[in-house]
Every structure is written in structure tokens, then in C-alpha cells.
Amino acid sequence: MRDRKKILLTGINGQVGFELERSLQGLGEVVAFDRSRLNLTNLDLVRDAVRTTKPDLIVNPAAYTAVDNAEIDVAAATRLNAETPAVFAEEAKRIGAALIHYSTDYVFSGEKGEPYVEDDPVNPQNVYGKSKLAGEQAIAASGCSHLIFRTSWVYGTRGKNFMLTMLRLGASRPELAVVADQIGAPTWSSTIATMTADVIAQAIGAGSAGWNDWWHVHSGLYHMTASGSTSWHGFAQAIFRLSNLESKPIVKPIPASAYPTPACRPTNSRLSNAKLGERFGLYAPDWEDALKLCMRAL
Incomplete structure (x- = not known):
């Protein structure tokens, strides 16, 4: 195997893919694809x-993430979240490459009273969660060397996410009602990309002779979220506290039952990163510390 690894990266216009394209520089030859280059x-x-491309490693952050739309557009969600990862896994197995893929807290029902660990029973409550679980299962079944990172409540400085939505709405509304009985860890896309790069660096550090053994030993499922937890209401309060809006809205706590959505969401989205x-040897920053850095980046 050549010394300089070739990394195929997808979804570079998405929140995580955008950050990965930057974090992976220096780790090898990054061949990056956006939607215009690869459908x-x-x-x-x-x-x-x-x-x-003939990569040594495939990194696939691309996904169908419109959770509520997935309830209607089941085929599209299934294609991007289950069938496409299955093909990446099959091809990785065929050429002896490794695969890094990202999944979600939504594979769980949310009924557990503590943070979920990787081998807790899965029970997704919406189409999005079911499609992401199918992707996980297809990758594991392929037999390819792989790392699947489950994350939660992803936000960043680009794309569609809760933080940007709150800032947009807060600039024009004096009061916002935000769900206070769903708990999780808001996770900055840059945190995910940085920790992924750290993991890849460890694999590269094994050397060409030890590359395949490293992946064989470490392959599997891992949780990767910010440390700590809050509610959507708490997240919104922190966003406005750290923002530079001249007039900040009042954030009113409401139960999820008062804000019905097409897709059912877990009450408990906390994941254990142990x-x-x-x-x-990687430990994510506290969610609010990461949010401070992200808000500075705005």
C-alpha cells in the first residue's frame, strides 16, 4: 500500500463535509466530491x-437530513441514507479500502433515562432514523473495515440548522417558543471533523504495514457528540446569550406536544462518548464551549 493515503470525501457542501475538507488536509490526497461532481x-x-478514484479511505458525511420531509419522501431518504452507504461499503470491501460513515441519535427510541451506549437496543421512531439504521446495518454486513460515528443535533455556520434558524427568527421576533422536554448534545460540525481527522491520523500513524491491522482492530460503531447536554430551549437561550443581536427575544419553554411535527423525535438523545x-483517547468539548467558538466564527 502506498505511503500517502488517498481519501475520497463526499458532501463537501454540507455542514460536516465542508469542515472535513479542511480538517483532512495534510493527512493524504483528498479527492472531494460535491453534488455537482457526484450524484x-x-x-x-x-x-x-x-x-x-481507488481510495484507501472513503469518508461519507453526505446524508438526507430533512427529518420531517423524510416522512413523505421515503424513497429519497432510503436511497441516500441506506442504499448509497451500502454501495460505498461494498466497493470498499472489494478494493480493500476503509470507510468512515456518520449516523444519528435518532436510531434510538429516546425512552432510556441515561445516555445511550453503542450496544443499546435500537428502535427508531421516524423514517429518517430507520433509513440511517439501515445504512449502519448494511455497512456492518458488508464486512468492510469501517468506523460509524453516531452524532446528534449538528449545527454550524452554514446550511440549515437550529442555530442559524434561531438567529434568523430572533432578529425579527420579540418572542420564540422552543421545545424544552427533548434533551441532547448540540454538536458543532467542526468538532466532528476535527475528531474524525484525529482518528484518521492515528490510523496513518500505524504505518503502511500496520494500516489494515489498525482498521481491523478498531472497526465498529462509536458515539461522537459534544460533552454535556441541554434541551432545545436551553440551546436557544445559549445562542441568544452569545449572539450580538441588539434586541434579543424572550425564549419561552414549551412541551414537544405543543409543537407537533410530522416526524416523532426522541425525548432523550444523549449519547455516551465513553x-x-x-x-x-478523544474527548469532545462541552457543547456550550464549542458553541462559543462557533459563534465567533460567524
Whole structure:
């Protein structure tokens, strides 16, 4: 195997992909794809991209993330979140490459009273969660070397996310009602990208002779979120507290039952990162510390 690793990266216009393209520089030759270069809904094109690129590692943050729309557009969610990852896994197995993929807290029901660990029973309550779980299962079944990182409540300085929505609405409304009985860890996309790069650096550090063994030993499922937890209401309060809005809105707490959505969301989205720390020595920052850095980046 060549010394300089080739990394195929998808979804570079998305929140996590955008940050990954920057974090992965220096770790190898990054071959980055956005939607215009690779239509991930076309499985033949996905296969061709892998076979043409011949990567040592595939990093796939691309996903269908419109949770409520997925309840209607089941086929699209299934294609991007289950079928496309399955093809990446099959091709990775065929050429001896490794695969890094991202999943979600929504694979769980949210009924557990403590943070979820990786081997807790899964029970997704919406189409999005079911499609992401199918992707996880397809990757594991392929037999390829892989890391699946489950994360939660992702936000960043670009795209569509809770933080940017709150700032937009807060600039024009004196009061906002935000759900206060769903708990999770808001996770900055840059945190995910940085920790992923750290993991890849550890694999590269094993050297060419130890690359395949490293992936064999470490393959599996890991949780990767910010430390600590809050509610959507608490998240919104922190966003406005750290913002530079001249007039900040009042944030009113409401139950999820008062804000019905097409997709059911978990009450408890907390994930334990203990396994990530034990295997890789990585510990994510507290969610509010990361939010401060993200708000500065705005």
C-alpha cells in the first residue's frame, strides 16, 4: 500500500463535509466530491467514482437530513441514507479500502433515562432514523473495515440548522417558543471533523504495514457528540446569550406536544462518548464551549 493515503470525501457542501475538507488536509490526497461532481442518488455513478478514484479511505458525511420531509419522501431518504452507504461499503470491501460513515441519535427510541451506549437496543421512531439504521446495518454486513460515528443535533455556520434558524427568527421576533422536554448534545460540525481527522491520523500513524491491522482492530460503531447536554430551549437561550443581536427575544419553554411535527423525535438523545475516549483517547468539548467558538466564527 502506498505511503500517502488517498481519501475520497463526499458532501463537501454540507455542514460536516465542508469542515472535513479542511480538517483532512495534510493527512493524504483528498479527492472531494460535491453534488455537482457526484450524484449520490445514482448508485452506478457512486460505484464508478470509487473504482476510478481507488481510495484507501472513503469518508461519507453526505446524508438526507430533512427529518420531517423524510416522512413523505421515503424513497429519497432510503436511497441516500441506506442504499448509497451500502454501495460505498461494498466497493470498499472489494478494493480493500476503509470507510468512515456518520449516523444519528435518532436510531434510538429516546425512552432510556441515561445516555445511550453503542450496544443499546435500537428502535427508531421516524423514517429518517430507520433509513440511517439501515445504512449502519448494511455497512456492518458488508464486512468492510469501517468506523460509524453516531452524532446528534449538528449545527454550524452554514446550511440549515437550529442555530442559524434561531438567529434568523430572533432578529425579527420579540418572542420564540422552543421545545424544552427533548434533551441532547448540540454538536458543532467542526468538532466532528476535527475528531474524525484525529482518528484518521492515528490510523496513518500505524504505518503502511500496520494500516489494515489498525482498521481491523478498531472497526465498529462509536458515539461522537459534544460533552454535556441541554434541551432545545436551553440551546436557544445559549445562542441568544452569545449572539450580538441588539434586541434579543424572550425564549419561552414549551412541551414537544405543543409543537407537533410530522416526524416523532426522541425525548432523550444523549449519547455516551465513553467508548470513543477509551479507544482513541478523544474527548469532545462541552457543547456550550464549542458553541462559543462557533459563534465567533460567524
